[in-house]
Amino acid sequence: MQIKDISHGLPFMKMHGLGNDFVVIDSRGREAVTTPALARTVGSRHFGVGFDQLAEIRDGEGSDITLDFWNSDGTRAQACGNATRCVAAYVLGTDGESITIRTVRGLLQARRDGDLISVNMGQPQLDWRDVPLARAVDVEHLPLEGDPVAVGMGNPHCVFFVDDAEAVALTVTGPRIEHNPLFPEQVNVEFAEVRSRDEIRMRVWERGTGVTLACGSGACATAVAAVLRGLTDRRVRMELDGGWLTLDWRDDGVWMTGPTAHVFDGLLPPTVLEA
Numbered sequence: 288m289q290i291k292d293i294s295h296g297l298p299f300m301k302m303h304g305l306g307n308d309f310v311v312i313d314s315r316g317r318e319a320v321t322t323p324a325l326a327r328t329v330g331s332r333h334f335g336v337g338f339d340q341l342a343e344i345r346d347g348e349g350s351d352i353t354l355d356f357w358n359s360d361g362t363r364a365q366a367c368g369n370a371t372r373c374v375a376a377y378v379l380g381t382d383g384e385s386i387t388i389r390t391v392r393g394l395l396q397a398r399r400d401g402d403l404i405s406v407n408m409g410q411p412q413l414d415w416r417d418v419p420l421a422r423a424v425d426v427e428h429l430p431l432e433g434d435p436v437a438v439g440m441g442n443p444h445c446v447f448f449v450d451d452a453e454a455v456a457l458t459v460t461g462p463r464i465e466h467n468p469l470f471p472e473q474v475n476v477e478f479a480e481v482r483s484r485d486e487i488r489m490r491v492w493e494r495g496t497g498v499t500l501a502c503g504s505g506a507c508a509t510a511v512a513a514v515l516r517g518l519t520d521r522r523v524r525m526e527l528d529g530g531w532l533t534l535d536w537r538d539d540g541v542w543m544t545g546p547t548a549h550v551f552d553g554l555l556p557p558t559v560l561e562a
């Protein structure tokens with residue numbers, strides 16, 4: 288798919304991890320093409336292809352590949368766990384075992400795990416400046432109703448522990464928290480119901496996108512928050528609206544394991560490059 292001449296159309300792949308869906312553009316060997324306007328145009332579910340995130344693959348920088356993430360509102364995301372796993376599956380092909388991926392957040396490692404793909408999403412950021420938060424507060428107990436935990440996974444997350452995740456009004460509470468002034472770069476919002484020491488049910492409102500069926504970095508942040516609160520062990524299974532992930536907070540970072548799917552290959556008209 289590494290096509291250099293894109294004057295007649297821009298090839299893309301539609302992929303998803305647990306229903307968290309992506310347009311993937313392989314720009315290795317040429318200039319990157321994504322702009323905020325292109326992301327918004329292609330990201331519209333009415334007027335474009337539609338996606339939760341766009342992932343653009345670029346040549347590696349001391350890594351096998353470099354990966355940039357965009358939300359459907361045209362903003363950048365520093366991390367996207369599910370897209371990282373999908374792109375890893377594509378680059379690994381049938382024979383590859385392990386690759387390194389440069390992202391804004393640093394160098395990530397992904398590897399095949401049977402039919403699944405695992406990625407090390409790195410260590411969580413637990414200093415308020417790194418999340419980032421607007422002022423010095425206890426990240427384990429934010430001064431917000433519901434007593435949430437703030438966790439950075441390259442991107443910011445705010446994790447609420449609730450009795451019943453199904454009962455949460457995601458579209459009401461999500462945007463309210465996303466735009467709370469405590470989060471200068473806005474925030475992804477997770478609602479987690481702890482079922483046992485090794486199982487969590489989680490639902491998510493994503494910054495710049497809205498309700499999605501799953502969020503990999505959000506799943507990592509939720510697993511970390513649950514460990515910090517003493518609610519679960521370091522390895523948990525997590526049920527999201529779109530399926531299951533396994534999270535394991537190890538000495539070298541938070542590993543996330545789950546399925547990936549390639550849906551179809553397509554060609555965007557050259558006009559998207561003028562947007």
Ligand SMILES: N[C@H](CCC[C@H](N)C(=O)O)C(=O)O
Pocket residue numbers: 307339340358363364365366367368369370442443475493494495496499501502503504505
């Ligand atoms: N779905 C992604 C996260 C997107 C995060 C994005 N909404 C942001 O602005 O940080 C994941 O699997 O990690």
